[in-house]
Amino acid sequence: MTVHPMLIAGTWQAPAATAATFSSRNPNTGETFPDAYPVATAAEIDALLDTGLAASIALAATDPAKIGDFLDAYAEGITAAADELAALAHAETGLPVEPRLAKVEIPRTTGQLKQAAAAARAGDWRMPVIDTANNLRSQLEPLAKPVLVIGPNNFPFAFNGIAGGDFAAAIASGHAVIAKAHPAHPGTSQRLAEIAFAAVQSAGLPAATVQLYYRSSHEEGHRMASDPRLGAIGFTGSEGAGRKIKAAADAVGKPAYFELSSVNPVAFLPGALAEKATELATEFSGSCLLGVGQFCTNPGLLLTIAGDATETFLATAAENFNAAPSGVMLVPSLPTELDEAVVALTAAGAEVIGRGTQPKEPGFRAQPALLRVSGATFLENPAAFQREMFGPGSLVVVAADADELAAVAAHLDSSLTAAFYTASDGSDDALYDRLVPIIAPKAGRLLNDKMPTGVAVSPAMVHGGPFPAGGHPGFTAVGIPASLRRFGALRCYDNVRPNRLPATLQDKNPTGTLWRCIDGSWTQADIG
Amino acid sequence: MTVHPMLIAGTWQAPAATAATFSSRNPNTGETFPDAYPVATAAEIDALLDTGLAASIALAATDPAKIGDFLDAYAEGITAAADELAALAHAETGLPVEPRLAKVEIPRTTGQLKQAAAAARAGDWRMPVIDTANNLRSQLEPLAKPVLVIGPNNFPFAFNGIAGGDFAAAIASGHAVIAKAHPAHPGTSQRLAEIAFAAVQSAGLPAATVQLYYRSSHEEGHRMASDPRLGAIGFTGSEGAGRKIKAAADAVGKPAYFELSSVNPVAFLPGALAEKATELATEFSGSCLLGVGQFCTNPGLLLTIAGDATETFLATAAENFNAAPSGVMLVPSLPTELDEAVVALTAAGAEVIGRGTQPKEPGFRAQPALLRVSGATFLENPAAFQREMFGPGSLVVVAADADELAAVAAHLDSSLTAAFYTASDGSDDALYDRLVPIIAPKAGRLLNDKMPTGVAVSPAMVHGGPFPAGGHPGFTAVGIPASLRRFGALRCYDNVRPNRLPATLQDKNPTGTLWRCIDGSWTQADIG
Known part of the structure; x- marks a missing residue:
């Protein structure tokens, strides 16, 4: 058995002969690596x-x-x-x-x-x-x-x-x-x-x-x-x-x-579902099942209001989940934890409406799960229904009306993202305007008409939010x-002699392109 | 006896008749206010x-x-x-x-x-x-x-x-x-x-x-x-x-x-003291005694190297402290705590070299205190010698040489400020360059040739530092x-419809003067 070394100070250092060791396992087979x-x-x-x-x-x-x-x-x-x-x-x-x-x-x-x-x-x-x-x-x-x-x-x-x-x-x-x-x-x-x-x-x-x-x-x-x-x-x-x-x-x-931890609420407002319930159900299912659901931004909690279009949406999504193959997850505990979450949510009052193929092959395979719960039942125990189902699982809250949905929104914990699908004709706008002030402060990223799973590497991206979705809401x-700013210490140079200043704070802009806020204006210019 | 109300939701609310109460005291007389x-x-x-x-x-x-x-x-x-x-x-x-x-x-x-x-x-x-x-x-x-x-x-x-x-x-x-x-x-x-x-x-x-x-x-x-x-x-x-x-x-x-908590180290390097020991002693004494020393940026720990100029500096500073009147402090515990700190520092091995007038008048009066300790003694118990003396008190560390001073610097805890006085002829620059990388990361503000007590309200000021001087080094x-940024939550609007964006994120700059970083450049312009 090979015991691999650690990299310490530039040396691949072999562990002591007495060192405790561990081995990982192959998720596709369940076998332990040598x-x-x-x-x-x-x-x-x-x-x-x-x-x-x-x-x-x-x-x-x-x-x-x-x-x-x-x-x-x-x-x-x-x-x-x-x-x-x-x-x-x-x-x-x-x-x-x-x-x-x-x-x-x-x-x-x-x-x-x-x-x-x-x-x-x-x-x-x-x-x-x-x-x-x-x-x-x-x-x-x-x-x-x-x-x-x-x-x-x-x-x-x-x-x-x-x-x-x-x-x-x-x-x-x-x-x-x-x-x-x-x-x-x-x-x-x-x-x-x-x-x-x-x-x-x-x-x-x-x-x-x-x-x-x-x-x-x-x-x-x-x-x-x-x-x-x-x-x-x-x-x-x-x-x-x-x-x-x-x-x-x-x-x-x-x-x-x-x-x-993040359940990433996605609200499908009534007008949006009236316009294209089936299409949205497929968009949602694809996002939730992508990569066997193993994303921190997986859409784990859907917010809807009861109605015919919502039932169409749910029926299509349930079909998609029922048709989903079991997928290989990263570690053996994950399929188990997903099953445990389904049991717990069901015990709390949710109903399983879609469940993917039962795994037959070896490996760490999970059975996708879609559940629904009424807004009233959700409100009886909001914490229980916000249990993160890491993997291909999602819970749809079906509120009786807008007031109940607003009450559900008020009980949401922090998440990385919060998404809203609304009608193109503006008919959902009043409800959107009512819900966003409740939900947005709980998430680092607010989306419109888009699933949260993609996280572009952009200077304007926010992947964070209030604890425990993130660690500090400002980053x-x-x-x-x-x-990078998360690891910065803010330091002031007060009357420090010019030759001792860091290059970035000297009168001359060290690169000619560095942006600096000088006397209230952002500029790439030198001082003086 | 008047029991004052609290301001709750726009009402000056009288406390319940059973409420516990407290009264404050007049620092000038010690009398309790009615x-x-x-x-x-x-x-x-x-x-x-x-x-x-x-x-x-x-x-x-x-x-x-x-x-x-x-x-x-x-x-x-x-x-x-x-x-x-x-x-x-x-x-x-x-x-x-x-x-x-x-x-x-x-x-x-x-x-x-x-x-x-x-x-x-x-x-x-x-x-x-x-x-x-x-x-x-x-x-x-x-x-x-x-x-x-x-x-x-x-x-x-x-x-x-x-x-x-x-x-x-x-x-x-x-x-x-x-x-x-x-x-x-x-x-x-x-x-x-x-x-x-x-x-x-x-x-x-x-x-x-x-x-x-x-x-x-x-x-x-x-x-x-x-x-x-x-x-x-x-x-x-x-x-x-x-x-x-x-x-x-x-x-x-x-x-x-x-x-x-902050002791605000101030280093007086040998060349600076050789140039103007007496003048610097007076500048330091004035800063430390100002406002009966009741500033978070009070210079509470001085760093020096043994030598004639240092003795001149200490003698003058000691004279200034000896001549200092007792001053009225904010609350009764402060003079007591200052006295306790002097006792503790002395017990740990420091020596009192200047002590202001013993209070005779009533009120919460403190006796200014200047102490010295050798670098070697400091290094025996660095924590004990960094006890904050809130008020008109300061401890001068006299290191045997540059190496010992660097060792002292390495043992400093966090502070709001760190200041350096150095020779005008550059003779202290090598030591400055050696000490600053050790000390600067421990403080929010680095000063040259200036006492730390003044804190200008400027966009470029930093009043903070690593814990416990500050709460988070980035702010x-x-x-x-x-x-203001300490209280901000970073939020991303991802594909949010234009009419729903906050004014500050819409294409049109809402004030015409708001600075925004658009595609990597800071600008006050509109988009498009």
Whole structure:
């Protein structure tokens, strides 16, 4: 049995012979892979923190162009190894090579890294603000401590702790990253770390700029989260684990960002359903079943008002779910948890109206599920009906009327997204105007006439929201340069001598294209 | 005995006959004032939250110009009542009417309110970002929940929960404020709330836009901090109370900002002292003794290297402290705590080198204190020597050499500020370059050749830093519009129909002067 090494301070360090290990399983077959990965010891965690801290202090004073070079080289390295990586990730996650991994997720990941490279060079994430009269100059700066990035199971590349959005944002803003591989895809993560480290070397950055471990005890994880050597945390994953990490980080006032749970309400207002119930049912079903529903922005809670068109919508959606094949999920617990959620929702008063094919093949297969519940029953226990069904599952709330739907809306918890489908003739507008002020403050992204599953990497994207959908409502995990700002410390230079100012705050614009807010106006010009 | 009412939902509500009450004391005489103020009950806290929530939902949809009108009217109301307010605050705080209250703090407060009014109208705090190709438009928006503002003892106007910087920022960003008066100046706070409420009425805002209570049980305070009806918290005060409020807010992921403790290191490097030790000693003494040292940016920890010039500096500073009169402090605990700190620092190995006049008059009088400690002794117990001496007290660390000073710097905790005095001939630059990367990441503001006590209200100011000096290193409590962003929720409008977009995200620039980042460029232009 091979026990794989961790990447600590530029060395692939073999675990002690006594190290606890774990192995992941093949979602398509259920078989356990022969490879073993170590559980990091306290000494190894300390080494990650010590060397990550030293690297971060160095990176804070490093020319951002070199950081950009690293990110570009890493993106190119991933592209060069794309076939191998896609095959590896397919084996570990069950996600299809085509189109998902090779055509969508890997290009998204390299695109994010390249955007982050450009953002590091451009420097706009720092948002320099200069008051010439008072000679006060401020900007966001790196924390000068490493960022711990803990990625989720559902994106082996685009949200991976060693390659995804949080990684790119933390590096581009001048930090070393201590990446925790998701234990469901340790091999993919290890291969990515090899490519990343080669790029670190080619760019001439400190060896500990990227480090990788696979797992630690909960105790060590919480110690790490509260350790003063660690600057910040980006965590995407389960609510239970996330809340504990958050408590440890909060106790010492460490910035920590989370993406834990979201049902992503989608309201289909009566006029929209009257216009095209069948078409919308198919659009919804496609979005909910896509990728076996394993998206944080999966539409898990639908809001409707009772009526003929709603019944047409439900009948079509139910047919689609009934016809859906069982799909391979990422880890063995997910199909079980989906089944448990169906049982719990049913016990609380919901009715199963569509259920996909029962799995017959081996592997971690889930049976898609569509449920409905009346608004009145929902209101008896709103928390029970907002249980996230991670995977191909959704609950349709059928309210008796607009008042009941508004009451349901008032009981919604936070989500990443909230979407509204409304009539083209304006007949839903009054209800839209009534519901949006109730629902919008609970979500980071408000959509019209569109399912929430796609998350464009755009400077104007918001992938976040109030806790526990997000970690702090003022930030986004997707979208460059905004995502970099999560790891910034706002610093003012008060009367600091001109030659000692960071280049981005000197009178001369260092790039000629950096946007700075000088005496109240955004400009790319020099001062004076 | 008069028991004063609380301002709840536009009504000055008399407390129940059974309500617990407290009275404040006159710092100049030590006498207890005859006025009593109620401790809010659970029912009253609930009323504040319920009505504050409704008002905040309304304010989130209110024309920001009306919010600006309120802030301007409030500033004018304070100016009109300035003499009365200054007299009231003087009686409650012992701070001098002239120049402090009438000439400095009240104008600063009304200036902040007017700047906040302008910021509300301008809307730049929202930082609109528009991606036209993807039709994604995002900006910061109000939380649609009230903000609890808990102000400190040391600024009865400029940081008062009902009138200060956090209040102005929360209101200008579209929130109702639930203000907790500091129990040392409840009468000043009540009078301010009267003026604020008159302005609320004249501007036609919801009655619960401003509310005031004076005190609650700790239990009720923590319940409030974690209540889902509350959107955010701004807290300036003691570290013990603040940490408990923070824990309650963090547990539910509520944004909460703190300013709890700061020793504000000031390094006097050898070349600077060689040039003008006496002059710098006087500059330091004046800053430390100003306002009886009751500033969060008071220079509480000096960093020096042993030498003749340092001894000259210390001798002059000690003389200044020895000659300093005892000063009236805000509350009776402060002189006691200063004395306790002197005892603790001495026990840990520091030496008292200057001590002001022993108080003979009545009232809450403190004896200024200057202490010194060797770098070696500091390094034996860095935490003990960073105990904040709130008031006219400072500890000078005299390191044996540059290496020892760097070691001391490495052990510093977070502060609001870090200042460096260096030689004009560049002879300190190497040491400056060595120390700044160690110290700067620990502070929100880095100063050169300047004491930290002044905090200009500027868009480029940073009054914050890592916890516990600040609450989140990415934000500032002083400086408009940056301080407003603490209370913003980032929201994306994805494919939202044009007529449903907020004015600030529509194609047409709503004011013609709003700065928006459109497709990567900041501009005041319309789209298309």
